[in-house]
Amino acid sequence: MKDVKKKLMILTAVLLLCGVVYAKDYEVKKKAGDYDVNVKIDKNPPVVGDNNVEIEIKDAKGGYVTDAVVVVEYTMPAMPGMPAMKYKAITVLDGNAYKGKINLAMSGSWNVEVKITKGDKTSKAKLSIDAQ
Numbered sequence: 415m416k417d418v419k420k421k422l423m424i425l426t427a428v429l430l431l432c433g434v435v436y437a438k439d440y441e442v443k444k445k446a447g448d449y450d451v452n453v454k455i456d457k458n459p460p461v462v463g464d465n466n467v468e469i470e471i472k473d474a475k476g477g478y479v480t481d482a483v484v485v486v487e488y489t490m491p492a493m494p495g496m497p498a499m500k501y502k503a504i505t506v507l508d509g510n511a512y513k514g515k516i517n518l519a520m521s522g523s524w525n526v527e528v529k530i531t532k533g534d535k536t537s538k539a540k541l542s543i544d545a546q
């Protein structure tokens with residue numbers, strides 16, 4: 415009896431360990447004008463509800479851009495029984511990354527636009543995510 419418990423505990427530990435190893439962030443690299451944009455979402459795949467987003471932006475020289483205003487717009491086109499949805503999330507700079515939260519109202523494909531404004535210039539990175 416004790417042996418079975420021990421085996422179960424080891425099995426659980428192995429499963430937990432695997433979970434930790436494979437629970438990777440959802441990550442996409444995109445170009446926005448001259449910028450290299452790296453978008454990370456803490457859920458993989460992104461989920462219906464809250465998802466934390468982390469955005470790193472590098473200029474053409476490879477340096478972090480930390481003085482921009484970064485907004486995330488996410489939309490879903492109209493579908494039968496559902497009007498088009500459009501939301502906006504602001505981000506706050508933390509270290510070298512802009513952090514924000516997007517709340518996906520339903521599962522399916524969302525168009526995400528990262529708008530980077532510096533001075534009077536706005537650059538956009540577009541991606542699409544599939545919420546589960």
Ligand SMILES: [Cu+2]
Pocket residue numbers: 490491493496520522
């Ligand atoms: Cu929808």
